[in-house]
Amino acid sequence: MTLRIATWNVNSIKVRLGHLIDWLGETNPDVVLLQEIKVEDDRFPALEIEDAGYNVEVHGQKTYNGVAMLSKRPMEDVVRGLPGDDADVQARYLEATVSGVRIASLYLPNGNPVDTDKFPYKLGWMERLRDRAADLLRGEETFVLGGDYNILPADEDVYDPEAFAGDALCRPESRGLYREILYLGLTEAWRALNPGVIAYSYWDFQRGAWQRNHGLRIDHLLLSPLAADRLADAGIDRDMRGRTRPSDHVPAWCELDEPA
DNA sequence: ATGGTAGGAAGCCTA
Numbered sequence: 001m002t003l004r005i006a007t008w009n010v011n012s013i014k015v016r017l018g019h020l021i022d023w024l025g026e027t028n029p030d031v032v033l034l035q036e037i038k039v040e041d042d043r044f045p046a047l048e049i050e051d052a053g054y055n056v057e058v059h060g061q062k063t064y065n066g067v068a069m070l071s072k073r074p075m076e077d078v079v080r081g082l083p084g085d086d087a088d089v090q091a092r093y094l095e096a097t098v099s100g101v102r103i104a105s106l107y108l109p110n111g112n113p114v115d116t117d118k119f120p121y122k123l124g125w126m127e128r129l130r131d132r133a134a135d136l137l138r139g140e141e142t143f144v145l146g147g148d149y150n151i152l153p154a155d156e157d158v159y160d161p162e163a164f165a166g167d168a169l170c171r172p173e174s175r176g177l178y179r180e181i182l183y184l185g186l187t188e189a190w191r192a193l194n195p196g197v198i199a200y201s202y203w204d205f206q207r208g209a210w211q212r213n214h215g216l217r218i219d220h221l222l223l224s225p226l227a228a229d230r231l232a233d234a235g236i237d238r239d240m241r242g243r244t245r246p247s248d249h250v251p252a253w254c255e256l257d258e259p260a
Numbered sequence: 261a262t263g264g265t266a267g268g269a270a271g272c273c274t275a
Contacts, residue, residue, distance in 0.1 A: 011266075011267070011275085012266090012267055012268075014267090014268095015266090015267070036267095036275090038267070038268065062268090062269090063267090063268055063269060063273085063274090064268085064273085064274065064275095110274080110275060112274095112275080118274095150275095204264090204265080204275085205264085205265040205266050205267095205275090206263085206264040206265045206266085207263080207264055207265085208264090209265095245266095248265095248266080248275080
């Protein structure tokens with residue numbers, strides 16, 4: 001039995017619940033990683049999602065951020081919050097185990113404007129994520145770290161690289177830390193299966209970005225070596241951006257074969 | 261041309 005894992009920054013679970021329920025029925029993922037739910041735990045629409053056949057784990061926050069994980073199969077050993085800074089109150093990370101695979105839903109800080117404390121917060125958060133990935137690797141876990149990384153891995157992932165050169169999503173410090181995480185031995189699912197292909201997962205609400213295809217590819221699924229060995233397919237559900245009142249992000253997903 | 265739009269909160273902040 002394969003395991004299909006999708007990540008989607010829904011930009012308000014309240015506004016996007018209808019699209020989410022429709023898309024669950026259309027694509028039938030096993031695990032869904034949500035970001036920017038923008039509600040506290042007790043305001044998350046768990047009943048509607050449970051009715052669609054999913055268990056629900058939430059790490060919510062009022063107004064900003066907030067992540068969740070939906071899974072048809074049981075989720076075990078749930079951890080809320082990225083380790084490494086007890087003073088960090090932003091709800092951006094949730095981890096759980098499904099069928100022996102450790103899975104994280106993460107919302108990496110945007111980091112703009114770069115001349116404010118938002119940028120060092122982003123870099124510090126990435127160092128903590130790197131350390132968490134290293135810990136999981138030491139445990140020889142099969143794991144998938146998925147979410148809105150707010151990182152443009154390479155110039156081919158952005159419609160106008162020159163315009164974004166100084167942006168926190170592109171800056172050498174940001175890309176350097178992203179590479180540090182990858183070079184621990186992780187595989188970015190979509191790019192591994194689609195070398196040289198241009199595709200985006202986000203289009204800004206402003207300036208007619210969707211109509212002009214001014215997009216960014218910032219939603220990623222990073223696989224540990226044992227997960228990468230099982231990688232069977234990956235995709236980006238681009239058509240979701242064209243629906244009525246869409247999120248600015250679309251789902252990205254990967255499919256793992258059963259263990260050998 | 262330094263704008264524009266969306267979401268949530270409350271009369272601005274984040275993206």
